[in-house]
Amino acid sequence: MSFLELRSLVKNFGGLRAVDNFSLSLEEGSVNALVGPNGCGKSTLFNLITGALRPDSGHVFFKGEDITGLAPHLIARRGIGRKFQVPAIFDELTARENLVVAARGAVRQTEIADIEALIRLSDVAAREAGELAHGQKQWLEIGMLLAQAPSLILLDEPTAGMTEAETRATAELILTINQQQKVTILVIEHDMAFIQYLGCPLHVMSKGRILKSGSFADIRRDPEVRALYFGTHEALNHA
Known part of the structure; x- marks a missing residue:
């Protein structure tokens, strides 16, 4: 199958x-x-x-x-993880905090850093998600899915x-x-x-x-x- x-x-x-x-x-x-x-x-x-x-x-x-x-x-x-058309992120949290919340403690901090690098947000990980460009918000949500393995x-x-x-x-x-x-x-x-x-x-x-x-x-x-x-x-x- x-x-x-x-x-x-x-x-x-x-x-x-x-x-x-x-x-x-x-x-x-x-x-x-x-x-x-x-x-x-x-x-x-x-x-x-x-x-x-x-x-x-x-x-x-x-x-x-x-x-x-x-x-x-x-x-x-x-x-099975799903990303919707409109990014479902927490605007008031930083990009890194969004990843941590999505992971629910399932991954280590080093793994969070690896995800940030993979989705090309390492340089803006400390910025509030609501301040990110549209494409970056989309990538952040993909990263949030990856944090759930x-x-x-x-x-x-x-x-x-x-x-x-x-x-x-x-x-x-x-x-x-x-x-x-x-x-x-x-x-x-x-x-x-x-x-x-x-x-x-x-x-x-x-x-x-x-x-x-x-x-x-x-x-x-x-x-x-x-x-x-x-x-x-x-x-x-x-x-």
């Missing part, structure tokens, strides 16, 4: 089927990206994985265990609102975390330049299910994906 296996997940909201017989398998240590138009079910899928929502049918397996419908805190304890991280649009330089740096950070920390990563994104920087397998979601999977180059050439994206296909052309 795969490290994370989503098997025939279905989630309905009244007459709307947000996730429709969705299946996906991720290997341990991999980086994967999930893209698709707004409303295609990406965030709902993350909610099903993390226990924020219970599927109407189907199963979520993590490390061989069926975790379908477990409470979010129990799923988090098993090693997850084996799987779900990132929901981690480059939203970033400059091009911050976007490239975030891609580099994610790849470094994957390689150095051996953390499996699944990313939701709209920014195709960012996806290209990652150079990872890409899964296109439409109407609650996987439309296509493949490399960035393969997806970029696919006529069905281009038709789905309409205006967004321009980003595919010029990424």
